[in-house]
Amino acid sequence: MKFGQGLATATLLLLTVTSPAVAQDKTVPASQMEMQLSFAPLVKKTANATVNVYAERVVERRSPFNDPFFEEFFGQRMPNRTQKQSSLGSGVIVGKDGIVVTNNHVIEGADDIKVALSDGREYPCTVLLKDDRVDLAVLKIQTRETFDALPLGDSDAVEVGDLVLAIGNPFGVGQTVTSGIVSALARNQVKAGDFGFFIQTDASINPGNSGGGLIDMKGELIGINTAIFSRGGGSNGVGFAIPANLVKVFVASAIGGNTTFDRPFVGATFDAVTSDVAEALGLHKARGALVSKVLSGSPAEKAGLKPGDVVLAVNGIAVEHPDALGYRLATVGIGGTAKLTVSDGGRQEQLTIALDRPPETTPRDERLIEGRNPFSGAVVANLSPRVADELRMPAGSVGVVVTDVNRGSPAARIGLQPRDIIIELNGTSVASTEVLEGLVSDDPSVWRVEIERDGQRIRQFFR
Structure with missing residues (x-):
């Protein structure tokens, strides 16, 4: 077996996705003794898999005059100089062989990337895959050592009110743990880009927490912390994490050798369902993805989607808005099929759509x-x-x-x-x-x- 094949097999076994978990019975603290319980055992179990990510990039420093006239006048006598810029973020080891997940914006444009473990050890890294639209990056630690790794949980089993921990390195002061609850699910319009499906938490997330893990009470990774909502740049109790089920698909794509992260091609455009549209279409709630256009010969047309249809669920999981539809299809992955629950004039039907990469029907001839x-x-x-x-x-x-x-x-x-x-x-x-x-x-x-x-x-x- 080749080394690359062994790497993919070992890590894929770790990332095996099970069917959506059934919600378990959960209880709130019932006594003073239960209120005094500690998260310390959980932190000890997960802290070694959280790393600091150091990224350095070389940038051009303009002349002191910063004026085109002076730059042209002095010419080569005042050349632009280069300087190094550093950024600091967090990451999570998800493969014992050194597979690390972080945010793309933590390492974007970096010429040199290193990770530091909680015990002080540092290692150089290479980038296996990165994507600015989902704001994820997968790194490989350059060593044959093995590491503690966090198992990837099922983010579809997460419920509003669940206790969570956020682990990272805010402000570069060292590893920090904050606690909170899941405040909301399926949040969109959080940040620039075409990805709009986040877990919202009130666990404090600050600069440097980006790329760190959102951990559930079983010690499983349920999200990658990626953004805060704050005018002042600090945590105001509203943080967002990329769900683990998307992270699983992204990591599998990286270890499979893909250089780009492809989203499934549907061949249709979707709009949000407003209250007026819901009333006109006979829907009880203003939710779902309204089909506005279907391309000829596309997977959407072959599946039977038509303008005016409303996609209500994917594989039995409710779709709140068009961004949620894109997320659900992305987690199914390229080469899979998805069952869509569709409302057609108030009548529900089940359609099956095949998911493939966007085709290059016309040679780009750049x-x-x-x-x-x-x-x-x-x-x-x-x-x-x-x-x-x-x-x-x-x-x-x-x-x-x-x-x-x-x-x-x-x-x-x-x-x-x-x-x-x-x-x-x-x-x-x-x-x-x-x-x-x-x-x-x-x-x-x-x-x-x-x-x-x-x-x-x-x-x-x-x-």
Whole structure:
């Protein structure tokens, strides 16, 4: 057996997902003696699996004048210098072979990453997988030693009111444990990005806690602490954690050798169900994901979804909003199937949808536009569901999209931005990157451009 295969097998055994746990009987303290019980045994059991994550990155330091005129005047006599910046966060060992989970924002842009254990030992790490949209990263400690690891619990079994511990390294003062309860579930619109499904807790979470673990009373990891809600930057009793069931799928993808974390392609767009929509559709509650558009030939169409349907549950678990639907499908994973409970005109039905990666139905044919034209310096590609997913655009987007713009280029000066769709140039529809490159080579005296940005059409003229 190859080393990589052994690593994947060993860790996958650790991360085996069981069926959703049945809620157990739970009790509140009934006496003064029970009120004096301690979390110390639980902390001792889990603290060794919590690590500090140190990330260093080299950044360019501009000249002291910080003025383009002076920089151009002095030229090479005042070159920009580089300096190191450090960030500190937390992480959790989830594999005895040194697999660590943390937040992506803790290690984003880092050139050198180290982890420090509670006993002071430090180790260099490599990044197996990271994703800014779910804000997760998986690291591998560079050693053959074995470590204490936290088992991943079933976050679907978590209930509001459950006791939890948050373990991390806030403010860099050393490992710290705070306690609280689960305040809410399925929270969305917490932070920027397309992921919107968090466990909310009142356990204190502060800067440096990012990437640390949210632990239940069985000593299992039920979430990765990722954000706080505070105007002043400190904990005000509202913290958020990424559920462990998504962490399981992410870690499995990392140890499976994937370089990107793909979300299942549905081929439909969804809106929230408002109270007015619920009343109009004969629903008892304003919850679920309203189907607004279905792409032809997509998994959603093949499953039987239609505009106007409302997805109420995935595999029997209620869906509160479109973000919750995306989360539920992501935890099923690529290659799986999901059973959707759908309300169609007040009548409920069960549909089965196959989950696969977003397809690249049209070759992206990415090109850098060059020459004397307004588009020079723009990188463009043909849109497909896969390219649209990478750029966080609606799945049905078609045409030629700007994926990058070189700084200081003519394309940057006219205001082109990534995600702009080039619709028309001088009266000719831009159907592909090849067509665009041919049109700009004509070098006309006047450029009439039409682009689409965030659903809005913009027309511009250049000479």
